[in-house]
Amino acid sequence: MGPKIQIQRVSKSFGAGPALAQVDLDVDERELVCLLGPSGCGKSTLLNIVAGFLPPTTGTVQVDGRAVTGPAPDRGVVFQEYALFPWLTVTGNVEFGPAMRGQPAAARRALVARYLDLVGLRAHAHKFPAQLSGGMKQRVAIARALANNPSIILMDEPFGALDAQTREVLQDELSRIQRVEHKTILFVTHSIREAVYLADRVVVMTSVPGRVKQIFPIKLPEVRDRFAPEFTHYEAEITGVLKEEVAKVRE
Amino acid sequence: MRAAATRGAAVLGALVLWAAIAHGNMLLGVVNPVLLPTPAEVGRVAIDLTRSGELAQHFATSLGRVIQGFGLAALAALGLGLLVGICVPLRFMAEPVIEFIRPIPPLAFLPMFLVWFGLGETSKIVFIGYTTFFPMFVAIAASVLRVDVVLLRAAASLGASRADLVRRVVLPAALPGIVVALRVGFGLALFVIVGAEFMGADAGLGHLIMEGRTFFNPAQIVMGALVLGLLGSVFNTLLLTAERRLLRWRAAA
């Protein structure tokens, strides 16, 4: 079986110039791959292309051997801004995909219960997003994406808007969820620590135009200790590589 | 609740001030007392007209015109506003036309409507419809266009088709803006109906007020104005309450 996601010779130019130069990347099934890089290096653009929100200028993205032509339920997305539907309750949000497909109410209820339990928000099922904290909103977003049963989850700096503590809590949660659900995850971040904590492989990207600079396989156990020497070693290695890139953006 | 109480107190205070000025004027004879009616005199006019049933008649006529005109305009504004939002070529065609017509004060077209539709009910209703259509249409189209892309993306990656996106995302997301547009439009209709009933009308609150001028009866003018103020106030409060009820998901806990 080939790789789950194949990004082949993808580039993207907007009016102002190239945002992404040629990118080639394969993501295997059940892998969690982090796209890491400074602001403006095109990592979010790449994710949007994989999601099907933007067409690439050149190249193709293939999922399960079939070309991506637009967004589809096989690729769930979690956004930095949560993107919860404010007029629906937590339940309404989580069951949005299944409800659209016409799944009967009883099945939906079971689904919602399962995923709200998974993210620990069962007690808030009838609240509106306006009544939730940032961390809770993001957990609802994750539950909503999972409830639709995609094989791939794309996450665009999902914890970027949260404070440091909540961030780490949610990283732990995501790690735990992944051990249960085993999705293929493409995760965009600019936090080295986050990348090393979550990823099977870290893809460091250059700044404008975006390109893959180096790929770091992370050989750490499933449950990771942020203070273990091996962890810190990876952090240092990747920081070194990134520093060169950040310096370039500053110029 | 407190806000309503302070407003009530303010209005009461104004009434007292008014009575003081009017009665004081009667005593001191500063101006012709007819020109400065006391609250009591205005009240008397109101009672007389209520007894004869005229007030209710004129009130109903004005309200009827407002509701019919507004209703037509609201339907058109909703339909077209939504359409323009989701159909890009239509929008590019409509926008400049709107920009052309918008700056012209609707009241400037009132005589035109009287020429086109005569002096009866139709001209008033169509005029109210015309006046309220454009601001509502523009506001509704704007709130449709403002729908956050991120919400569309979220729904699409959950499997939404084009129809799903319109029905399940665009409409509910634009609803708050639509509701505000309708409320403002209704207020505008109430604002303008008076003017429309000054000319070429023999019924309605505006006509009643104009009569006050024709027969040199300022008390009737003041009464008509106050009734209109009350009407506007009541409807505004009602619509605001309905708005809050409908959009309760907006309030943070």
Place this chain on the structure above:
Amino acid sequence: MAAFVSNVSTLVESGLRGPALTRRRALALRVGAVAGFLALWSLLSGAVVAFKLFNPIFLPGPWLVLGSLGGLAAKGQLWGHVAATLERVAVGFATGAALGVGLGLAAGHLRLVRDLVEPVVEMLRPIPPLAVLPLFIVWVGIGEPSKVGFITYATFFPIFLTTVTGVRQIDPLLLRAARSLGAGGLRLFVRVILPAALPDILTGLRLGVALAFFVIVISEFIGAEQGLGYLINDGRNFFLVPQMLGAAVVLGLLGYAGNSLVRLLERRLTRWQHPA
């Protein structure tokens, strides 16, 4: 139909607005649409004549409207009417603005003034200004003063209310900071409160101008010998529809110009709000 409604790809790429247009294309589309509107109008009025749908007097084509305006201008009459309307709007608005800003600043800043003025404003606010026009006419007769007085009354309210809001919504932190730097009394007022309230005041002025142009016509329908409103209403007598439409368009242009002027002033005076 289906092809015209944006498809999913466009919607998720750039939302409902669609992809941004280059300035040239946007301008071209605008011009094209206005031209299209005029063309459609001409077509409709032409059709009315050609197919004898109804009396063509009711839908004169744009050239007739222009012709009517041109005729009035040639006879030197148009300017008199324009001037009359502008004068009433200008004087009325200026008075209303002076009162509104003056009283608004006082009411916003001083509790006493606010307690005195607020009750009256609260009572009068829900009443459509148009309803009060006949009262002005009864009080001061049908001439200029009643028209100007009416415009003053109408424009007073939005300007007063936004000024009061502008003064009262000033961040108390700013006031505290200024006081700790030694500003007090009049200095505080002129140096801090006034500039901070300026955006709201200007918004109120813009609303006032729009309102002035909105209501001037009605006062010129009743008892006027000059003015654009007079032209419009007078046209009724002899079915001079081109004149009615023409005067309305001119009024629209004037209102647009007035609005643009205030917006320009806004941008100038509150440059600190949008450094671009």
